[in-house]
Amino acid sequence: MIEVKNISKSFNNNHVLKNVSADFVPGKISMVIGKSGSGKTVLLKSVIGLHTPDEGEIFFDKREFTKANMKFKRQIRQEIGMVFQGGALFTSSNIEDNIRFPLDLFTNMTKTEKKKRVDFCLERVNMEDSNKLFPAEISGGMQKRVSIARAIVLNPKYLFCDEPNSGLDPQTAILIDRLIKEITAEYNTTTIVNTHDMNSVIEIADNIYFIHEGQKWWEGGRDDIFYSDNKELNDFVFASDLYKKIKALAK
Amino acid sequence: MKMFTIIGKYFVLMGNVFTKPVRPSIFFKRVLDEIEQIGVDSLWIVAIVSIFMGAVLTLQVAINFEAPYIPKYLIGLSARDTMILEFSSTIICLILAGKVGSNIASEIGTMRITEQIDALEIMGVNSAGYLILPKMIAAFLTFPVLNILSIILGIFGGYAVASFTDTVMVYDYLYGLNYAFVPFYVTYSLIKICVFSLIITSVSSFYGYYTYGGALEVGQSSTKAVVYSIILILLFNLILTQLLLT
C-alpha cells in the first residue's frame, strides 16, 4: 500500500499540486484522471521521488520515502515498475536488451532464464519476435508496449503507468488495459495509472482520483463516477457526446 | 553568484558519479563500450591532425631557419618538443573537446529529455555513476594512448617532409630528434592529457545531465560543453605548466 499524505509541489510560482492525499491499495488499480496539465504526471513523479515534494509525506508499505536517503530510495525503487508517458526506452539498446536490463541489474538468472523471461514479457504485450529491433524502428504504440514489458519484467510490487494507452488504437488500448488488470490481480501489485481516457476508466479502474487544478477534486469507485454531482468531474467525464448519450439513456 | 551555483552543482554531481555504481560485470561492459566510442573512434582524427601538423611544423621551422648560422638539427628538435609539449596534449584535447565533448553532452542530454535518465533512476540505478563514470574512466585510459600516438605520428609527419622535400635533410632531422631530449616532457604531456580527459568528460556530462527542455536545449548544452571544456583546458594548461615545468 502506498500512502500519500498532503503533498504539495510547485515549480517557481506555479503551484502544480496542492495538498494531495491518497491511499493506493494493493491488488487494485487506482486511476488518476484529469485534464491535460492538471498535474497527473507531476503527482506520479512526486510519489516515486523524481520530483521532491515541497511538503507532505509518502509511505511505501509503512516505509517513509520522501525523506529517506538515496540508498534506501533505490532499494524501494527496485520494487517499482514504471511506464513513462513517452516510453523512455533506451534508444541505444535493442528491445531485448531494454527489457533484460533490470534482470541484468538485480537478478542472478542465467542467460537462458533471462531470455525466457524477456520473451514471456514480450508475448504478454503482443510484441513477440521483435527482440532485435531498436526503439527507433517501431511505432510509438509499440514502444509503449515494450515499455510495459520492461516495467513488469521484475514482477514489481508497485506499478506506475503514465498514460499507458494514449496513442494506441482502441483494440490495443483495451489489450493493454486488460494486461494491467491481470498483472495487478495476479501479483497483487499496487497499481497507479494516469489517464484521460474514460474507456480505460470504465474498463479497469477500481478507485478513481480526479485531479483538478492540482487538487484532489473527487475520489470514488468506478460506478460512483456517473452519479456524482461534482460539476468539474461531470464536465470531464461527460465531455464527449457518446458519454452524454449514455448518461441520457441511463436516466 | 550564478557561477558558484553551477560549480556547486558540478561537484554534487561528481559526488554522485563516484558513489557505488552498478554490478561490476555491467559496469565493465559499459567501460568497454565507452572506450570504443571515446577512444577508438577518435583515433583517426588524432592521427590525421597529428601527421599533418607535424609535417607543417617541420616545414615552417625549416623555412624560417634559413640563416646559415642556425644549426639544422634545431628543426627536428623543435618539431619534437612542440609535438610533445603542447600539440599532442593541449591542441589534441581542444579538438577532442569538440568531437568527444559535444557527443557526450548531446547523448546524455537526449537521454535526459526523453526521460531515459528518469527510467534508470526508477530502476534503482545511480544514473550519474552508470552513465558518466565509464566515460571518465574510458577517456582517462585512452587519451594517454592518443597522446603518445600523436607524438609519434607528428614526428613521423616531420620525417616525411624531410624525406620527400629538400627543405631539411633526413640526417639533420633525426639528429635533432635525439638532441637534448628531456624524458620528463613526455611525463608532463601525459599528466596534462590525463587531467584534460577528466575535464572534457565530466564537464560535457555535466551540461548534458542538466539539460531541460527539448532538442534545442540539447544543442545549447552541447555548445556549452565544448566552450567550457576548452576554457578549462586552457586554464589548467597554464596551471599545470606553472606547477610542473618551472
Ligand SMILES: Nc1ncnc2c1ncn2[C@@H]1O[C@H](COP(=O)(O)OP(=O)(O)OP(=O)(O)O)[C@@H](O)[C@H]1O
Ligand atoms: N519539470 C517541470 N518544471 C516546471 N514545470 C513543470 C514541470 N513538470 C510539469 N510542470 C508543470 O506542471 C503542470 C502539470 O503538468 P503535468 O505534466 O503533471 O500534467 P499532466 O496532467 O500530466 O498532463 P498530460 O495529460 O498532458 O500529460 C503543467 O503546468 C506544467 O507546466
Ligand SMILES: [Mg+2]
Ligand atoms: Mg502527463
